[in-house]
Amino acid sequence: MRVLVLGGTADGRELAAKLEARGIDVVTSVAGRTSRARSQPGARVGGFGGVDGLIDYLRASEMDAVVDATHPFAARMTANAAQACVATGTPLLRFTRPSWADRPDADSWTWVPDHAAAARAAAKARGRILLTVGRQPLPAYGGLPDVLARVAEWQGDPIPAGFRILESRGPFDLDDELALLRDEQITMLVSKDSGGDDNAAKLDAATSLRIPVVMIARPPLPDGIEQVTSVDKAVVWVTAVGGGRA
Incomplete structure (x- = not known):
């Protein structure tokens, strides 16, 4: 076979x-x-x-x-x-992988259909935004003034103004995610519904610190x-x- x-x-x-x-x-x-x-x-x-x-x-x-x-x-x-x-x-x-939509805290998130809508929602935030949406969609967020974009691998693409790139590959544990959100003074997390457990600690950390989450729904x-x-x-x-x- x-x-x-x-x-x-x-x-x-x-x-x-x-x-x-x-x-x-x-x-x-x-x-x-x-x-x-x-x-x-x-x-x-x-x-x-x-x-x-x-x-x-x-x-x-x-x-x-x-x-x-x-x-x-x-x-x-x-x-x-x-x-x-x-x-x-x-x-x-x-x-x-199973969707994150079934998590107990999912009802508190702002769910959006695509990156354009996520960028509009993030524009309403004050302070630094953590993007965990991957490398390719980053141009959609180019108008945001203060962004930390975490990607598994950076390939030398132009970095938008106001962005810093954090090259780091998961999975990440809760303590690490809590430390990142605190140290970087993150005020909003933007992610996409990748699902599963390996990269869910950022959501637990955001809930613990009462940081709002913008979540892109799956196509x-x-x-x-x-x-x-x-x-x-x-x-x-x-x-x-x-x-x-x-």
């Missing part, structure tokens, strides 16, 4: 390893936006060339199934995978995609699709 895992996340790496341990032939594809992704052993790095390119790849590689384990905000790749799998008749599963999934929120359930799905055969 051959499975294409659209990865680039820690969960994608874990899923690929568990499938390979069961004797399943796994090809992991990553966009390669960070050095960690580019250095993943055996990974296919780079795009497919849109929907048509992915269709051609699925047919040429004779994939039996696709698991989309990309970031919850990789909406274009998810949409492309949905279209390509329909066109080729390839079973598709969307794996993503909706294309219609008809089956979804699971645990690696083990994804393994069960792949095994079922393969009928138990490796």
